[in-house]
Ligand code: KG4
């Protein structure tokens with residue numbers, strides 16, 4: 544049988560498990576979302592999130608293994624997100640993965656959630672050509688990285704304040720569109736027009752990002768003109784975000800020779816962004832790789848995919864590694 548890794552992800556409000564082969568074929572991927580429960584509170588409640596992970600983690604792992612038709616003895620290793628994320632949530636996944644590793648006599652690999660997102664682009668249909676310019680736009684992070692080969696990367700720029708997903712979620716709250724905000728703001732934006740000239744923060748200022756000023760500009764507009772059409776506010780906000788993201792990608796492409804571009808993280812599910820990326824790809828004659836829609840937001844297939852190159856080098860981690868809520872993306876190139 545082909546070698547497979549079991550991935551486990553519990554860093555925020557999704558309990559996820561997946562089975563992925565060495566060739567990065569996703570044999571199964573199960574995601575149990577707590578979104579509905581947190582929506583009532585307008586955002587993730589950490590204590591509730593960890594309690595649900597406790598009850599969900601083993602059933603979700605069993606489902607992923609049953610769907611893939613594999614048992615504990617068939618695994619090459621167990622990969623688990625060790626950070627960054629909510630500490631209580633991370634601890635549940637790490638404890639479960641270690642317990643199963645001990646029970647089945649298998650190695651365990653601690654994975655950085657951000658490395659997982661970077662690896663998710665390899666799970667799409669397009670073959671990534673290296674060096675690849677990766678834009679990571681999730682709820683917790685926004686950054687640009689150069690990936691020289693799988694697992695070898697350098698951060699080129701990141702956000703100074705809010706991430707793109709966070710800005711989407713905050714604007715959704717201001718517009719009363721509920722949680723999570725990304726899909727709701729996108730939907731409203733499609734029905735509106737870009738009539739408000741919102742700022743494009745740091746658009747010509749290096750490869751870093753800043754989105755808190757844009758969110759404040761939206762709040763100010765709504766305070767001054769409470770009768771503004773929400774669809775137009777959403778469209779104007781999304782247009783500003785898209786301009787910044789596309790212009791940062793263009794700047795990075797001007798600076799260095801990349802053979803492909805990949806966009807990953809929850810915001811990569813945005814149809815508006817996907818449309819702009821298709822235009823960029825055409826304009827620049829460069830391939831833009833995207834994870835399948837279901838693997839753009841948090842999942843465990845990306846954790847298993849990121850674990851493969853680590854496992855090949857180390858054979859697994861010592862069992863005393865801990866969960867680290869503030870884990871940074873290590874520079875490896
Ligand atoms: O990667 P992810 O699932 O979780 C983190 O690691 O943070 O990203 C979640 C973020 C949320 O902020 C959500 O609003 C945003 O991704 N998102 C979207 C869309 N779907 C999810 N943003 C824009 N358009 C979407 N369709």
Ligand code: ZN
Nearest residue numbers: 660681840841
């Ligand atoms: Zn994530």
